[in-house]
Amino acid sequence: MNEGQDWIYSDAVKDHFMNPRNFLFGDESQFDFDAVGIVGNPICGDQMKMYIKVKDDKIEDVRWKTYGCASAIASTSALSELAKGKTLDEATQISAKDIDDYLGNLPKHKFHCSVLGHQALADAVKNYRAQNKTKSN
Numbered sequence: 001m002n003e004g005q006d007w008i009y010s011d012a013v014k015d016h017f018m019n020p021r022n023f024l025f026g027d028e029s030q031f032d033f034d035a036v037g038i039v040g041n042p043i044c045g046d047q048m049k050m051y052i053k054v055k056d057d058k059i060e061d062v063r064w065k066t067y068g069c070a071s072a073i074a075s076t077s078a079l080s081e082l083a084k085g086k087t088l089d090e091a092t093q094i095s096a097k098d099i100d101d102y103l104g105n106l107p108k109h110k111f112h113c114s115v116l117g118h119q120a121l122a123d124a125v126k127n128y129r130a131q132n133k134t135k136s137n
């Protein structure tokens with residue numbers, strides 16, 4: 001692959017950027033969530049927030065918001081589709097490579113953007129478990 005091709009976004013990346021799935025429009029009151037996770041990207045300083053609705057230990061629904069770039073938006077849109085219906089354990093095991101494969105490869109220099117979503121999801125799951133541990137005690 002020459003240097004120029006590495007700047008080209010796949011059709012799937014463009015579609016998920018232009019039509020992001022499960023994006024939270026408006027404020028948090030627009031979505032009935034059980035837990036939220038937040039993460040910052042140490043490389044660029046962008047942030048991601050992920051909201052999860054959980055039922056029977058599965059991700060029933062998810063919403064997200066970000067200050068991140070087009071790659072972060074497309075990656076998290078893809079992640080939100082991959083995560084729905086999965087158990088909490090399965091959802092946290094979705095990797096940046098899974099997202100990259102789903103989107104047909106991000107440009108290599110944008111790969112760091114694809115980790116924001118699943119790190120925020122992992123944080124949301126951690127917070128969900130902490131809240132529910134507190135409730136059951």
Ligand code: FES
Nearest residue numbers: 044046068069113
């Ligand atoms: S450059 Fe910050 S998330 Fe992509």
